[in-house]
Amino acid sequence: MAEIQSLARGLKILNLLEHSRNGMGTTEVANQLSIDKSSASRLLRTLANYGFVEQDEHSSRYRLGPQLLTLGQHLLNRITLRDHARPYLHELVDKTGECAHLAILAQRQALYIDQVESTAALRVESEIGTLSPLHCTALGKVMLAFGDGCLPDELRPFTHRTVTDRSTLEAQLTLTDGRGYAIDDEEYNYGVRCVAAPVYDHRGALVGAIGISGPAARVTLERIDEFGSVVKDTADALSSRLGYDERRKRGAERSQ
Amino acid sequence: MAEIQSLARGLKILNLLEHSRNGMGTTEVANQLSIDKSSASRLLRTLANYGFVEQDEHSSRYRLGPQLLTLGQHLLNRITLRDHARPYLHELVDKTGECAHLAILAQRQALYIDQVESTAALRVESEIGTLSPLHCTALGKVMLAFGDGCLPDELRPFTHRTVTDRSTLEAQLTLTDGRGYAIDDEEYNYGVRCVAAPVYDHRGALVGAIGISGPAARVTLERIDEFGSVVKDTADALSSRLGYDERRKRGAERSQ
DNA sequence: AAACAGTGTTGTATTTTTGGCAACACACAC
DNA sequence: GTGTGTGTTGCCAAAAATACAACACTGTTT
Structure with a gap:
C-alpha cells in the first residue's frame, strides 16, 4: 500500500487544473485521469467543499480555489531564505566540488548568510556574517546586475585584477545580465575564482544570490562557463522553489 | 456518498499544517483528526509524493510543501480583478440596496470597470469604462488615500460641494485613511452620495476600489457610516480573496 | 547500560469506502 | 422533435482504506 489512491487522484486534479486556462469540466478531468465521470465528480465536490477548487456558477466548470492561495501565502510568511537555500547549496557542492555560499544585500554590501563547505583539501574559507x-x-556583482545594489563612491582595489574603472565594470555587468551569472576572476582574493547567480522570490524581486568559490587551479577560465550554467540552473531551481514563476515578467505588473 | 473521505482527510491535514508554526508530526496529525497513526502516515506520504507537504529531513516533521506555492502563484496570474470582484459587488447591492461599482486607477483617474445595478427605481446610472x-x-479618494494616485494640477469643481482647496482635501484624506473608507457627499453629482473602500492584492498593493452610490435621500449622512462599514467589510473580504493577508504589513518587506 | 517512552513506518486482515455502470436531469444545437 | 453534450446521483460488487498490531529507531531516564 504505497499511496492513498483517492487522495492522489485529488491532488492530480489540482495539478491538472493548473495547466488549464479556463478551468476544466468533470468529463474532461475524468478523461485526463482515465477515471469515471462519477468519480471525478465526487472528487471535485470534495475539493470544492474545502475550497481547493471552485465551480463556476454558470459554466459549471471547475478551477483552482482560493484555499490554495491562502495556504500558499501562508507558506511564504514562514519561509526563510536560508532554510530553503541550504539543500541547493549542498547540490552545488556535490556538482562542482567547491564551496557554496548564499548572500543577501545588506548595507550596500553582500552579506554572507550561509555556506556549505566542500570536502576538498584546498578550499576557500570564508565566514558567515x-x-x-x-x-x-x-x-556582489549579482546584486549590482540583477538587483538594486548600487556602487560605492570608490571602487577599492583588493588585487591587481580588481576592476576599479566604473565604465569597465558597467560593461561587465551588462555582460553578466545577458548570460545570467556573475564571475569574480581573482578580483577579491588572489587565487580564488567565484561564480554566482541571482535568486528571486515569489514576486520576482531579487532576494539574494548563491554561488561557488574555488581555487583558480580548479575553477579554470576554460571551465568557468560550465560552472556558470550549473550555478544558474541551481539558482533558478531555488527561485522557483520560493514561488518565482518564470512565466511572469520580473518587476510584477498590476493585475487587470 | 457525499465526500471522498480519504481526500477530505488529506485536505484537512493541509489546513491543520497551516496553523502550526513548526510543522506537525504524524502522531500529532493523527490525534487532531482522530484517525490512526498509520492512516496519517500514509496520507502524509501521499501528500509528500505530490509536493503538497514535505518532511523535514532531520526532525521528520511535516510542513506545507512547495506545490501549494506553485498552485497559489499560478492562480494569481489567472485572476482578473473584475471576475473576482463581481460577487462582492452583488453582495453590496444586496446589503445596501444601492448600485455597486468597481474601479481601478488609470491615467490618473478612476476607471469604472464593473458595476452591479440595484433594482431600486431611483438609482444612479453610470457607465463602465x-x-x-x-x-x-x-x-477616486480611495486611490488618493490608500494608493499612489496623485492630485491633478487643478481641482475642478463639479458641484458647489466639490472640495477645491488642497489642504481641506488633504485633511479629508487623512480622515479617510483613518476610518478605512472614503465618502463623496454630492461632490461630483448633485443628489448623489458614494462610499468606497480599498481593495488590495496578495502583495498588499492597492489594485482598485469598490463602493456604492445612491440618492442622497437614501444614503443619508446619518446612515453613511453604517454604509461605510458594510463597504469596508466587503472590500476586506475581496482583498483576502485575492490573497491579501492582513497579518502581513502593507508594502511588503524582504523575506529574511 | 538497560529499560523506557517517545517517534514514524510497515504487514495484515477486515470492512468500510470507493468506483464504475447505469440511469437521470439538464442544456444546447440542429 | 431528436441528437449529443454536459454534470450529478443510486446501487452493488470489488477493491482500497482503515485500524490493530508489531517493528525499527531515537533520545531520555533510571
Missing part, C-alpha cells in the same frame, strides 16, 4: 564589497565579488 | 476625477469621487 561577513560583509563583502559588491564590485569585486561574484555574489 | 468611464474615467472619473479622483478628488471628488469616493472611488
Whole structure:
C-alpha cells in the first residue's frame, strides 16, 4: 500500500487544473485521469467543499480555489531564505566540488548568510556574517546586475585584477545580465575564482544570490562557463522553489 | 456518498499544517483528526509524493510543501480583478440596496470597470469604462488615500460641494485613511452620495476600489457610516480573496 | 547500560469506502 | 422533435482504506 489512491487522484486534479486556462469540466478531468465521470465528480465536490477548487456558477466548470492561495501565502510568511537555500547549496557542492555560499544585500554590501563547505583539501574559507564589497565579488556583482545594489563612491582595489574603472565594470555587468551569472576572476582574493547567480522570490524581486568559490587551479577560465550554467540552473531551481514563476515578467505588473 | 473521505482527510491535514508554526508530526496529525497513526502516515506520504507537504529531513516533521506555492502563484496570474470582484459587488447591492461599482486607477483617474445595478427605481446610472476625477469621487479618494494616485494640477469643481482647496482635501484624506473608507457627499453629482473602500492584492498593493452610490435621500449622512462599514467589510473580504493577508504589513518587506 | 517512552513506518486482515455502470436531469444545437 | 453534450446521483460488487498490531529507531531516564 504505497499511496492513498483517492487522495492522489485529488491532488492530480489540482495539478491538472493548473495547466488549464479556463478551468476544466468533470468529463474532461475524468478523461485526463482515465477515471469515471462519477468519480471525478465526487472528487471535485470534495475539493470544492474545502475550497481547493471552485465551480463556476454558470459554466459549471471547475478551477483552482482560493484555499490554495491562502495556504500558499501562508507558506511564504514562514519561509526563510536560508532554510530553503541550504539543500541547493549542498547540490552545488556535490556538482562542482567547491564551496557554496548564499548572500543577501545588506548595507550596500553582500552579506554572507550561509555556506556549505566542500570536502576538498584546498578550499576557500570564508565566514558567515561577513560583509563583502559588491564590485569585486561574484555574489556582489549579482546584486549590482540583477538587483538594486548600487556602487560605492570608490571602487577599492583588493588585487591587481580588481576592476576599479566604473565604465569597465558597467560593461561587465551588462555582460553578466545577458548570460545570467556573475564571475569574480581573482578580483577579491588572489587565487580564488567565484561564480554566482541571482535568486528571486515569489514576486520576482531579487532576494539574494548563491554561488561557488574555488581555487583558480580548479575553477579554470576554460571551465568557468560550465560552472556558470550549473550555478544558474541551481539558482533558478531555488527561485522557483520560493514561488518565482518564470512565466511572469520580473518587476510584477498590476493585475487587470 | 457525499465526500471522498480519504481526500477530505488529506485536505484537512493541509489546513491543520497551516496553523502550526513548526510543522506537525504524524502522531500529532493523527490525534487532531482522530484517525490512526498509520492512516496519517500514509496520507502524509501521499501528500509528500505530490509536493503538497514535505518532511523535514532531520526532525521528520511535516510542513506545507512547495506545490501549494506553485498552485497559489499560478492562480494569481489567472485572476482578473473584475471576475473576482463581481460577487462582492452583488453582495453590496444586496446589503445596501444601492448600485455597486468597481474601479481601478488609470491615467490618473478612476476607471469604472464593473458595476452591479440595484433594482431600486431611483438609482444612479453610470457607465463602465468611464474615467472619473479622483478628488471628488469616493472611488477616486480611495486611490488618493490608500494608493499612489496623485492630485491633478487643478481641482475642478463639479458641484458647489466639490472640495477645491488642497489642504481641506488633504485633511479629508487623512480622515479617510483613518476610518478605512472614503465618502463623496454630492461632490461630483448633485443628489448623489458614494462610499468606497480599498481593495488590495496578495502583495498588499492597492489594485482598485469598490463602493456604492445612491440618492442622497437614501444614503443619508446619518446612515453613511453604517454604509461605510458594510463597504469596508466587503472590500476586506475581496482583498483576502485575492490573497491579501492582513497579518502581513502593507508594502511588503524582504523575506529574511 | 538497560529499560523506557517517545517517534514514524510497515504487514495484515477486515470492512468500510470507493468506483464504475447505469440511469437521470439538464442544456444546447440542429 | 431528436441528437449529443454536459454534470450529478443510486446501487452493488470489488477493491482500497482503515485500524490493530508489531517493528525499527531515537533520545531520555533510571
